[in-house]
Every structure is written in structure tokens, then in C-alpha cells.
Amino acid sequence: MAITVIGSVAIDNIETPFEKKQNILGGSASFFSVASSYLTDVNVIAVVGSDFDDKYIDILKSKNINVDNIIKKHGKTFHWEGKYDYDMSDPQTLNTELGVFLDFKPSVPHIFKNDTLFLANIDPDIQLEVLEQMLSPKLIALDTMNFWIEKKKDKLLQAIKKSDIFIINESEARLLTGEVSIFSAAKKIFKYGAKIIVLKRGSYGATLFTDGMFFMIPAYPLENVVDPTGAGDSFAGGFLGYIDNTGNLSDENLKKALVFGNIMASFAVESFSIDKLLSIDGDKIKDRFSKFRNMTYFENI
């Protein structure tokens, strides 16, 4: 029982209308691994530059995350600079420096080749290379972003075909499929070969599609959103973490997994970087799960 995540470990500068933070830990693999670490074992495959502060490695280690495959290379760590507007939704990218991430050639150690795999938002060519390395993975989940949909749609479609779960933003699903309705978009993505589709909807919540089931939840309501960065990867971490923990793809379990994703995303956005995610524990997660169930449960007529 373990998940291997392949994605970015980054250094971010983030600006919201209320606060500005420089040189904080970011990246899809960082958020994903911390979020899922509460639910299962996690191995990170990533690359950082020689400027990367080892304290972050120690922080991930303290969550029992396997960091042996975060490779340090000569050069700069992937750097992202983003700015959020008052609506705290899609950020404006002010600067991106790929640094050592430009030559990221992930190599999957043999002992991970049968694990659950999460391919975070990276170049579909790399996603395909990783997929070729796997032996008999329990489950493969894939994320992407509008940039790859526009630049490498063919390769992305190949990666979707080889995956079980496709996790994507609603707006990206529309871009990918050319469909406005989420139902029509999901139908097309099933035709691409995905077996389970998770549409993340930001402050609207999330929806889940399987061949025979549709499930939707609102976002966990928060008094104060500090920084939305990493919400989607934390969501994926909670979702896949719970699935890997239980090893069960029943409808009921997938629904609960989506709620775990929702809960982990809600923690992620309550602070900059992974700070809030680091401060929680199993009880806090279960407590928020129960609260969410109470505020959404109603009896049948």
C-alpha cells in the first residue's frame, strides 16, 4: 500500500490581495505528498536545484514521506510566481522558471513499479515515459493543465488512455473536449479511455463520474481562504490517499474518497504553502469529514 507521485517540487512567490510570500515551498508533488501522507505511504519522484533548502526535505521526511527520489541537480529549482485577485480563483502567472525541471527525466525504482501512481501536471511526454516504466501498477491517476491540452493534446490523450483515473479542472475538461456541459465532457473523456473522472470545480466543489455513477459535493465552506495554491494537488492527495488506504473502488468508497479530497483541499487553502497541511492530524481530518457530512446530509422523502 503506497502511492508514487511524480510531479514538481517548487519554490513559489505568491501574492494575494491580503499578503505576499516569497520563496515558499510549492509544487504539485509537495502538496500531494503531504495531503496523502495522512492516509497512506507516499514516495516522491522529483527534481530540485542546488539552491533548494534541505529543511523542506526534512519537513517532508517528518511526515514519513519517502524523499529518497527527490534528486538534487546542479541549477535552479523550478520557480513559480503567481498573483491572486479578490475572487481568489485562477491566479495570474507573473513568472515561471523551469530550471532543473526542464530536464526532468523521472526514473521509477523497481520497488515502486506496482504501486498506485499519481502523475501530477507535467509534460504528457514525460507522463508517457513513466507509464512505460511501470510493471503492474494497482491504479494510475493522471492530472494535467490547459498548457498541455493546448500544446500536446495527442500525447495527453495517449496518457489518459493508459490511466484509470483522470483528475482535471472543470474548465480544462471543457477545453479538452470542446463541450460545455460537464456530462457531455465526461462522456468524451470516457471515450478517450478514462475509467473514473474527477472534475475539480474550485469553490464549487467537485464531481465524480464512473461508468454508472455520478456524485457531486460542494466545496468545504471556509471563513478564510489564505492561498488557493496547491488545492487541486491536495485534493488529489486526499482522494487517492483514501483509495490506496482502503484498496477499494466501490461506489461508496469513491464517494468518500472525493470527500477526503475536498477536506484536504480545504486545509491546504487555509495557509500559504503546506503549512496548514503540516499542522493537522487524523482526528482533525475525521472531524472535518463528519462536519461536512452533517452539513450536506438530508433524509430521503
Add this chain to the structure above:
Amino acid sequence: MAITVIGSVAIDNIETPFEKKQNILGGSASFFSVASSYLTDVNVIAVVGSDFDDKYIDILKSKNINVDNIIKKHGKTFHWEGKYDYDMSDPQTLNTELGVFLDFKPSVPHIFKNDTLFLANIDPDIQLEVLEQMLSPKLIALDTMNFWIEKKKDKLLQAIKKSDIFIINESEARLLTGEVSIFSAAKKIFKYGAKIIVLKRGSYGATLFTDGMFFMIPAYPLENVVDPTGAGDSFAGGFLGYIDNTGNLSDENLKKALVFGNIMASFAVESFSIDKLLSIDGDKIKDRFSKFRNMTYFENI
């Protein structure tokens, strides 16, 4: 068991990016009364002009709606012209002609003075005049809009104080209270004197606040939204209709009532005017209720 609704019966011109309709039945009382007619008896108090087509009266009558207090006066019927953008949310008002609605002085017949009362979005001065006419109403629910919040906040606050349920859009709640967080906004509205608060959130769904309970639901997912006009009033019709039908303000019942509101709003937006609302029946409503429950229900951990 009956609800008296006081609001507008209007003639609308509606433009969406896909279609344009002229001279169709609109108005808060029209949508509310048809939506609630599936759940309880409804009396409408409204005014129309001499240009008003009696066929609409017959249509409401066919739903067993008491139309005896829709008064026809010399002059023009209230006319609204609105245009929706591709996001199908807040419409742009192109034209408003109050016509006979300008001198609307609703008089509540004695037999309605102990009913449940819905004061749709009208001048708070008129809402207060109606409240003074009531004897011992079972329940009073109040709606409003940004125009009255800006122009007559004092009078609106008096009307809220005299009501049990305040039904309002999320953005209007923010405008009214000056609070961004819906929780802080609800706290303030409780201080104004409301006992139950329904925040309508458009395509985000709806939330319900009582002294001890918070409940939220996503919007019913639709393949095709034709015209959002009347969604809020249809929501109120389903919500209050179910409460009036059951006569029970328990938490469980209020939650179900919110779902009925959601369901009636989902039907309303699937056509222009009240067309879709007219075409449904109890089975279709219960079917959509059950479907919605299936797509939002998950087990506890």
C-alpha cells in the same frame, strides 16, 4: 394549509446568448405560485394592467392557484426586459416599466391573515404594510433585492425583524451586511431578527442557517440551462411549499425543504417563463429529489 404570496406578475422580454423571447409571463409571484402549487395551496395577491392576457390567469387557475386577488387595473402590466451573458448568471436589465405595479397597494383578505406568507421582492414599505395587515400568520418569509438594500435598508431591516425566514442571494447578503464570509453575514442577519436564513447561491446551490444548524447543497446539475429568470422565486416556492405542506420546522424538514427549493429552481431554468414548471408533476419532482439525493449522499467514515 396555504401560502399567500405577494409579489409581481409581469410580462418579460428575455434574451439569452441562444434565444430571444418577447412578452412572456414573468414576475416573482408567477414563478413562486406555480412552484409551490405542487406542494400546497397558494393564494396570489398581485396587480396586472389592462394589457394583461387572461390566458395566463387561466394557466395559474389550472394549477389550482387562487387568482381571485390578482387585480386588473387600468394601465400597463409590470414589464421587465433582461439579457443574459454566456455565463447565464446575473442578467443585465435593459428596461423596466413598473406600470400599474407603481401603485401596488396589496390588501390581504381576512381569510389569508393566518396563512403562511411569502413577501417576494417588493418595496420594503409595502412589505411592512402587508405585515401590519396580518393577524397570526403561521410563518412569514421575506425576499428582497440589491435595489431595496441600497435605497431602503432601514425599512428592510424592520421587515426582516418581523419575519421568520429571510431568503436572499449570497451577493445581496454581502451587500446588506458588509461581510464577505457567509457565516459572518448570517450572524449579522440573525441579529437583525431573522430566525432562519436561506442564502441562494445560483449555480453554486444554496445554504441554510438556523440558530444551531448549517446546511448546504450544490445546485442540481443540468445539461441545458435555457433561462435562469425566476429560479430564485421557484426556489422559494419549493422551499416554503414543502414547509407549509408538512407544517414542521425540524432541522430534517428544513433540509428537505431546501432540496425541494433546489429541485423547483432546476425545473424553472429549463425553459423560458413558467413553461417547464407547468409540465411537471409530483412523480417528476420526487424522482428528481431522489436522483439529487443519490448524487450527493455518502456514508460516514
